[in-house]
Amino acid sequence: MVRRVLILGGGFAGLYAARNIQKLMGHDVEIEVVNRENYFVFQPLLPEIAGGAISAINAVSPLRFLTKAISIRKAEIDSIDPVAQTVTVFQGVQRRPTILNYDDLVIAVGSGSNLSKTPGLSEHAFTMKTLSDAQRLRAHIIERLEHADITRLPEVKKGTLTFSVIGGGFSGVETVGEIKELIDRSLRYYPNICASEIRVVLLEFSERILSEMPESLAKYAHANLEKRGIEIQLGVGVVEATGTQLVTSADEVIDTRTIVATIGNTPSAIIANMPLHLQHGRILVDQDFRAKGYENIWSIGDCALIPMQENSGERENFAPPTAQFAVREAAHLAMNLKAASEQMPLKPFQYKSKGALASLGAGCGVAQVFGLKFTGRVAWLLWRVYYIAFLPGMQTRISVLWNWLMDGFSRRSVVQITAQNNSETRHVLYRAGDRIYENGSR
Ligand SMILES: Cc1cc2nc3c(=O)[nH]c(=O)nc-3n(C[C@H](O)[C@H](O)[C@H](O)COP(=O)(O)OP(=O)(O)OC[C@H]3O[C@@H](n4cnc5c(N)ncnc54)[C@H](O)[C@@H]3O)c2cc1C
The missing domain is CATH 3.50.50.100 (FAD/NAD(P)-binding domain)
Incomplete structure (x- = not known):
């Protein structure tokens, strides 16, 4: 059967x-x-x-x-x-x-x-779970650069150019690295923004980033990100978030229009x-x-x-x-x-991790593979080779490889495409007898 x-x-x-x-x-x-x-x-x-x-x-x-x-x-x-x-x-x-x-x-x-434990976080933070999360974040960062380039209000410019990422695990570290690279490579097209006006902050509640990785690799990643101008605050959590500010457990009030939360899994x-x-x-x-x-x-x-x-x-x-x-x-x-x-006995699952890799952006990474540790460009290349091999489907592999090659040789685009839906209401035409199901209908 x-x-x-x-x-x-x-x-x-x-x-x-x-x-x-x-x-x-x-x-x-x-x-x-x-x-x-x-x-x-x-x-x-x-x-x-x-x-x-x-x-x-x-x-x-x-x-x-x-x-x-x-x-x-x-x-x-x-x-x-x-x-x-x-x-x-x-x-x-x-x-x-x-x-x-x-x-x-x-x-x-x-x-x-689930960001509901911290007041304001679910309302004001971006998450990094779905494709639209990533698309929205990219569009938002470019929007901030566009705005900062034309605003005449210094206090608005300050908040607009402050980008905060919460959580120093894999996704937080990789996200902050990529955000910084996008900003650094885009600044040449925004003549009214100085590099010194950009603030990118990573907040991590524990005493080190990348706690899933050996300490030496985490230290390397920390130093690398700091060298690229990313401010890392360890032992610091978030107490409250609003549309324009982030309050940390160290009592700092950060003026920021961009909050990315990679916590709350x-x-x-x-x-x-x-x-x-x-x-x-x-x-x-x-x-x-x-x-x-x-x-x-x-x-x-x-x-x-x-x-x-x-x-x-x-x-x-x-x-x-x-x-x-x-x-x-x-x-x-x-x-x-x-x-x-087949009514045969089932086997218990056992598996030992083969290692972990993280990209820090800007052609750098950290990796531990079969017990061996790698840093810098080698780790970053390993990361890319591994993920190309891991991607399902030849077509996607070729597309991603092509994107990476182009990214290495060309400018990073600042095109901002967002699907606009300005209408607050929706009109649907029904005929008599149509059956309508809405959220919660059975
Ligand atoms: C930014 C980021 C970076 C990561 N980096 C790494 C890494 O470097 N290495 C690594 O090993 N792991 C990494 N991970 C973790 C890894 O992606 C997850 O562990 C993995 O995706 C889990 O697979 P899954 O099938 O359980 O869940 P998912 O891949 O999330 O799949 C769940 C699916 O269920 C669907 N679904 C859920 N609810 C419903 C519903 N109600 N109705 C219909 N469909 C539904 C979703 O749409 C989704 O397609 C990363 C995760 C993130 C977010």
Whole structure:
């Protein structure tokens, strides 16, 4: 009998799971992937999109290009019903609720951001999670430069040219490095802005940046960013944010019109309403990826809490939320799903990280690969080679490579394209008898 495998989420975990299951189980399964967008986002490249090194359209791949014999459903996942073995999604322009059946359910909906703990942050900070986050940030930075170039008010200019990034982990460090590179390379087109008027600040609550990396590499990254004019404040958090200011835990009030928050990672909001065992907001699974108490519900990627050994208690005994792990989990899941369908024993997941890489922008990076440490240009090249190899789809690889080559030889564009929607209201024409579904309809 053909088993119907429904995969929620088309990110690293979901996409690679679909491909691996298809490869291993072929005609024995019917696979459908449900995702909000019809494309796959390679999140590690988001800072480069924000910095303008890569154009957005070139850094994403249509899911339909990457999956053969796998159905793609562009829809918003709403809820699951493990008893009826169904998932409710909202799809189409009118967000029509649709019920999908499954024999096996794979939940891989990733994570989101929750900035609500700090007053004002959700309202005024940019996040760095989605393609539109990166696009919006780039457009915003260029808008600030345009404004600073023409304003005659010194206090406005000061806030406009102050860019703050919160969080010194991978995405914060890579984002601040790319923002600085974009600004540095754009300044020649803005004659009324002096380099000395630019302030780029990175705030990190702990005592060092890149805590996921060895201390020597973090120190190198710190010194490199400072040399390029980025101010790093360690042991400093954010107390409050407004549209024009940021108040730090060191009592500094920073006049800034740009706040990027790479903190507040939280599992996707829909998980909270699922009738599953959650721990720290993530789906608690066994070492074989089955959600606690269920035989046919599996979860991998950032939304799952995956123990790497029996009775895992410490944080480091759980699989970290990284793309590297998500892809390995996807391969392992396919093996276990096949084993389960053949009533064979399932294998516990075990994997040791092969290393970590971070780009600091401006042709510099830090890397630890198979225990060896690299810094500067070599690390940056390693970072690029690794990500080109890691990108799914030949077309995307070629596009990204081309973007990188062009970026090395040409000027960085300051074109600001934003989709404008000035109207506060929306008019829709209906005919008598039309059925209308709105958010929250059942
Ligand atoms: C800026 C940045 C840089 C990073 N750099 C690195 C790095 O260098 N190395 C590394 O290993 N990792 C890195 N990561 C982490 C890595 O990207 C994640 O760990 C990885 O994407 C997790 O994969 P996932 O499939 O679990 O989630 P995702 O890739 O986020 O995929 C989840 C998918 O589910 C979809 N989805 C969620 N909710 C719904 C819903 N309700 N309805 C429909 N669809 C939904 C989303 O649209 C998305 O497509 C980085 C992350 C960021 C943000």
